[in-house]
Amino acid sequence: MSFDIAKAAQLAKQSKGAIANLNPQNRLKLLQTIASELIANSEAIITENQKDLALAKETGLSASMVDRLGLDQKGIEAIASAVLNIAAQPDVLGSIENMHALPSGIEVGKMRIPLGVIAMIYESRPNVTIDAAVLCLKAGNAVILRGGKEAQYSNQALANVLHDALNKCGLPSDIVTVIPTPDREVMNTMLTLSQDIDLVIPRGGEGLIRHVTQHSQIPVIQHFKGVCHLFVEASADEQKALAILENGKTQRTGVCNALETLLVDTSIADSFLPKVAELFKNKQVKVHACEQSQAYFDDAELATEDDWHAEYLALEIAVKLVDGFDKAVEHITQYGSGHTEVIVTEQHGLAQRFLREVNSSVVMVNASSRFSDGGELGLGAEIGISTSKLHAYGPMGAQSLTTQKFIVMGDGHVRS
Numbered sequence: 001m002s003f004d005i006a007k008a009a010q011l012a013k014q015s016k017g018a019i020a021n022l023n024p025q026n027r028l029k030l031l032q033t034i035a036s037e038l039i040a041n042s043e044a045i046i047t048e049n050q051k052d053l054a055l056a057k058e059t060g061l062s063a064s065m066v067d068r069l070g071l072d073q074k075g076i077e078a079i080a081s082a083v084l085n086i087a088a089q090p091d092v093l094g095s096i097e098n099m100h101a102l103p104s105g106i107e108v109g110k111m112r113i114p115l116g117v118i119a120m121i122y123e124s125r126p127n128v129t130i131d132a133a134v135l136c137l138k139a140g141n142a143v144i145l146r147g148g149k150e151a152q153y154s155n156q157a158l159a160n161v162l163h164d165a166l167n168k169c170g171l172p173s174d175i176v177t178v179i180p181t182p183d184r185e186v187m188n189t190m191l192t193l194s195q196d197i198d199l200v201i202p203r204g205g206e207g208l209i210r211h212v213t214q215h216s217q218i219p220v221i222q223h224f225k226g227v228c229h230l231f232v233e234a235s236a237d238e239q240k241a242l243a244i245l246e247n248g249k250t251q252r253t254g255v256c257n258a259l260e261t262l263l264v265d266t267s268i269a270d271s272f273l274p275k276v277a278e279l280f281k282n283k284q285v286k287v288h289a290c291e292q293s294q295a296y297f298d299d300a301e302l303a304t305e306d307d308w309h310a311e312y313l314a315l316e317i318a319v320k321l322v323d324g325f326d327k328a329v330e331h332i333t334q335y336g337s338g339h340t341e342v343i344v345t346e347q348h349g350l351a352q353r354f355l356r357e358v359n360s361s362v363v364m365v366n367a368s369s370r371f372s373d374g375g376e377l378g379l380g381a382e383i384g385i386s387t388s389k390l391h392a393y394g395p396m397g398a399q400s401l402t403t404q405k406f407i408v409m410g411d412g413h414v415r416s
Contacts, residue, residue, distance in 0.1 A: 003179060003180055003181050003183070003186055005144075005179065005186050005189050005190045005193070006189065006193060006196075008144065008174070008177045008179075009117065009144065009190065009193045009196035009197055010196055011174035011177075012117045012142040012143070012144055012174055012175070012177055012196065012197075013116070013117050013142070013196040013197075014174070015142055015172040015174040015175045016114070016116055016117055016141065016142040016175070018171055018172055018175060019114075019137055019140050019141065019142060019171065019175050020093070020113075020114045020140040020141070021140075022140070022171070024091035024093075026169065027091065027137070027138065027140075028087050028088075028091075029169060030137060030165060030166070030169045030171065031083055031084070031086060031087035031134055031137065031138065032083075032084065032087055033165040033168055033169055034083050034130070034133075034134060034161065034162060034165040035080040035081075035083040035084050035087070036080075036165075037161045037164050037165045037168075038076055038079060038080040038083070038130065038161055039076065039077065039080050041157070041160070041161050041164075042073055042076045042077075044157055044160075045071060045076060045154065045157045045158065045161070046071060046072060046073065046076070047157075048153040048154050048156065048157040049069075049070065049071040049126065049153065049154040049157070051153040052069055052126075052150060052151050052152065052153045052154050053066070053069060053070060055150070056069055056150055059150075061150055062254075063254070064253060064254025064313050064314065065123070065124045065150065065254070067252070067254050068124040068125045068254060068255075069124045069125070069126065069150060069151055069154075071126055071127070071154060075127070078127075079127050079130050079131070082130075082131065082134075082375060082380055082381045083130065083134050083381075085375070085380035085381070086134050086135060086138050086379075086380035086381060086397075086398065087134075087138070089138070089380055089397075089398065091138075092112050092138075092139065092398060092399050092402055093112055093113065093114065093139070093140045093402065094111060094112065094113075095111070095112045096109045096110070096111050096112075096407065097109060097110050097111075097112075097404070098110060099409075104413065104415070104416075105410070105411075105413050106408050106409065106410045106413050107408070107409040107410070108406060108407070108408055108409075109406075109407050110404040110405065110406055110407065111404060111405055111407050112399075112402045112403070112404050113140070113402060113403060113404065113405050114139055114140035114141045114401070114402055114403075115139070115141055115198045115199050115401055115402060115403055116141060116142070116197075116198035116199075117141065117142045117143070117144065117196060117197045117198050117199075118136050118141050118142070118143050118144070118197070118198065118199045118200075118201065118401060119143075119144045119145075119146065119190055119197050119199070119200045119201070119218070120132040120136075120143060120144070120145050120146065120200075120201050120202075120203065120383065120384075121146045121187060121200065121201070121202045121203070121204070121208065121212055122145075122146070122147055122148065122202070122203040122204050123147075123148035123150070123203070123204035123205060123208060124148055124150050124151055124204075125151070125203075126147065126151045126154035126155055126158060128147070128203060129145055129147055129151075129154075129155050129158040129159070129162075129178065130158055130161075130162075131381040131382065131383065132145060132201075132383045133145060133162055133176050134381070135380075135381060135382075135383045135396075135397060135398050135401060136383070136401055137175070137176070138398040138401075139398040139399070139401035139402050140402070141401055142174070142175045142176070143175070143176055143177070144177045144179065144190065144197065145159075145176070145177065145178045145179065146179045146186070146187055146190065147178070147179075148182065148204070149182030152180075152182060155178055156178065156180060158178070159176070159178035159180075162176045162178070163176065187212075188215060191212065191215050191216040191217060191218060192217050193217075193218070194217045194218045197218050198218070198219075199218065199219055199220075199221065200212060200216050200218045200219070200220045200221070201220070201221045201383055201384050201396075202220065202221075202222075202223075202384075203223065203383075203384045206224050206225045206311070209222060209223060209224050210224070221384060221386045221388065221391075221392060221396070222386065222387060222388040223256070223339075223384055223385050223386055223387050223388075224337060224387060225256070225311040225337050225339070226255075226256030226257060226258070226260070226311055226337060226339035226340065226385070226387075227260050227261065227309065227310070227311050227335060227336055227337040227339065228248070228256075228257060228258065228259050228260055228261075228339050228340040228341065228342070228369045228372070229259070229260070229261045229262075229263055229331075229332050229335075229336060229341045229342065230244065230245055230248060230259050230261070230262050230263065230342045230343075230344070230369065231263040231264075231265075231322075231328040231332070231341070231342065231343045231344070231354075232245075232262070232263070232264045232265065232268070232272060232344050233265055233325060233328070233343055233344060233345035233347065233350055234265040234267045234268055234324075235345050235346040235347045235350075236265075236268070236272075236344040236345055236346065237344070237346060238268070238271065238272050238275065240344055240366060241272070241344040242275055242276070242279060243368075244342065244344055244366070244367065244368050244369075245259065245262065245276065245279065246279055246283070247368040247370055248342070248368045248369040248370055249262075249283075249285060249315075249317055250283045250285065250315065251370055252370070253312075253313060253314050253315055253316075254313045254314075255313075255370075256311075256339060256385060257339070257340055257369050257370055257371075257372040257373060257385075258313065258369065258370070259317065259342075259369050260310060260311055260312055260317060260318065261308065261317065261318045261319075261320065261331075261335070262276070262317055262318070262319045262320070263320055263321075263322050263328045263331060263332075264276075264293070264319070264320075264321055264322070265321075265322060265323075265324060265325075265328075266292070266321045266322065266323050266324075269292075269293065269296070269321055273293060273296040273297075273319075274296060276296070276319075277296050277297045277298070280297065280317070281298065283315065284315055285315045285316065285317055286301075286314075286315060286316040286317070287299075287300040287301070287316075287317060287318075287319055288300070288301050288302070288303040288304075288307040288310075288316070288317070288318045288319070289301070289302065289303055289318075289319045289320075290302075290303050290319065290320040290321060292321040293319050293320065293321045297319070300319075303318050303319070303320065308320070308331070308334075308335040309335055311337070325350055325353070325354075328343075329354070329357050329358060332358055332360070333358075336358075336360055337360075337387055338359075338360050338361055338387035338388075339360055339361060339362065339372070339385065339387055340360060340361070340362040340363075340364065340369045340372035341354075341358050341360045341362075341363050341364070342363075342364040342365075342367065342368070342369050343364070343365055343366075344365075344366055345365065345366070351365040351366075360387075361385065361386065361387055361393045361394030361395075362377075362394050362395070372385070372394075372395065373395060374395035374396070374397055377395055379395055379396075379397030379398070380397065380398075381397070382395040382396055382397060383396045383397075383400070383401065384396050386400075391403070
């Protein structure tokens with residue numbers, strides 16, 4: 001399919017003012033209309049999604065990717081609910097912060113504004129098509145969406161929903177572009193269009209993100225992988241730790257907030273690891289264990305250096321015994337990917353040290369890594385999870401898709 005991405009980017013740039021300058025009431029109406037259109041068109045969306053699922057099975061797509069791909073009535077209702085959640089959040093555009101007078105007499109503050117045109121590149125997960133579009137619209141941005149070939153039918157059905165909502169609200173459909181072809185050359189061309197596109201956000205496998213980062217002439221928000229750690233400290237309540245471990249590792253394996261490495265204080269190995277071994281046996285979790293912990297597990301493989309870097313996205317985990325808090329933090333600092341880290345402890349002081357000393361984008365005490373998600377953290381949804389500190393870090397909601405400009409108020413003031 002022939003598709004002119006350069007023209008689409010130009011039209012997105014030309015139309016961005018229509019969404020940027022929309023008043024909050026009409027922006028709310030637009031998002032509510034998108035939610036209504038999702039429900040009204042759910043049957044058509046599911047029909048197209050079934051085509052994607054059938055092709056996925058024919059081509060041998062991995063189980064984790066198929067899990068991300070499927071849409072049913074319940075799933076569409078959940079997406080619509082997330083849209084309404086985002087819609088109900090305070091409108092961030094135009095808000096003025098830190099307005100104050102300076103000795104010169106002028107008043108200076110900062111006003112929040114859209115970024116402009118955002119390109120989103122992602123794999124599988126057709127719900128991202130809606131989440132990304134709605135978050136960009138909430139923040140006053142035009143958006144270009146490039147989904148993976150495995151969700152082409154689903155994404156075009158969702159594109160129809162977005163365009164119908166824009167048309168019903170009297171807005172140009174060019175505000176949202178869903179690229180209708182999986183041709184990689186279209187994506188590569190898009191990455192050169194720095195005159196029209198302001199930010200690129202890739203969301204998917206490490207290979208995709210490295211490709212985008214290496215080839216883009218546009219600023220990129222990076223999320224290479226989620227190597228999430230759980231550290232069970234010596235004072236931990238072991239039942240809490242087991243519940244957090246089970247939830248973080250086995251609830252959903254193919255997501256970036258799933259646990260990939262378990263660190264356990266050596267002093268509690270004899271009491272805690274047999275319970276972990278039983279849990280993993282029942283859940284059929286493959287274990288890569290350090291030399292000190294290997295004997296606690298049946299059929300555990302000896303962990304290699306690669307295992308400490310691994311994002312398995314499967315019923316698979318690396319296990320390491322550590323001699324105390326400092327060694328755990330040292331391991332996380334060396335091998336963490338900047339995504340999410342968890343400590344289970346009953347020591348308030350160590351909990352506070354963990355929060356201060358571990359600088360991943362989400363740091364937790366006595367809670368599952370599965371909460372590292374925009375919806376669970378109060379953002380309604382997320383356009384991605386940034387593991388690079390500029391300009392956003394962690395799950396990105398609408399506010400992360402804005403920037404600030406200085407505003408100055410004077411009364412004929414001139415500089416002396």
